[in-house]
Amino acid sequence: MKGKVKAVRRAESGQMTVELAVMVPVVIVVGLTVFNLMRFIEVCSVFDHVALDAVLSQGVAPGGEQVESVAAASVRSCIEDALGSERCSVSVQTRDVTPALHDAQGLVFPISPLLTDFVCTLSYRPWPSSFVIAGVAYDSPVVLRHTRSIVVDRFRPGVVV
Numbered sequence: 001m002k003g004k005v006k007a008v009r010r011a012e013s014g015q016m017t018v019e020l021a022v023m024v025p026v027v028i029v030v031g032l033t034v035f036n037l038m039r040f041i042e043v044c045s046v047f048d049h050v051a052l053d054a055v056l057s058q059g060v061a062p063g064g065e066q067v068e069s070v071a072a073a074s075v076r077s078c079i080e081d082a083l084g085s086e087r088c089s090v091s092v093q094t095r096d097v098t099p100a101l102h103d104a105q106g107l108v109f110p111i112s113p114l115l116t117d118f119v120c121t122l123s124y125r126p127w128p129s130s131f132v133i134a135g136v137a138y139d140s141p142v143v144l145r146h147t148r149s150i151v152v153d154r155f156r157p158g159v160v161v
Contacts, residue, residue, distance in 0.1 A: 025136040036126040051120040054078040068094040
């Protein structure tokens with residue numbers, strides 16, 4: 001009877017090693033996915049707050065020449081400095097927004113002709129971009145993007161639409 005017990009133990013002795021060899025690559029890939037997702041969420045949260053502050057402080061009244069390109073460059077620089085990550089890049093675009101009222105004859109009266117829409121875009125590159133370990137592939141998207149749009153009156157500080 002004791003001989004049968006030893007034979008059964010020998011047949012199952014490598015099962016845990018095989019299970020570990022199969023699961024470790026999967027756990028690594030899932031771990032990297034969760035890491036990149038959490039990092040992206042963290043950067044998006046910081047970006048949302050910093051973009052609003054940067055537009056209100058730098059975009060409304062930029063230093064130097066009072067043109068949209070200078071305001072956009074100031075906002076972009078401020079956001080990039082606050083993020084401080086080499087995995088992120090920021091772009092800021094501006095466009096004029098003119099809400100208007102229509103009267104009975106169809107004439108248009110601009111409410112505020114100086115409204116500007118700042119569209120701030122965050123681009124996040126996950127780490128690592130791709131690898132294969134024991135047949136399990138990890139391919140992250142090339143870039144994850146997050147956009148924030150803020151409309152302000154560039155010549156009246158504190159006016160946010």
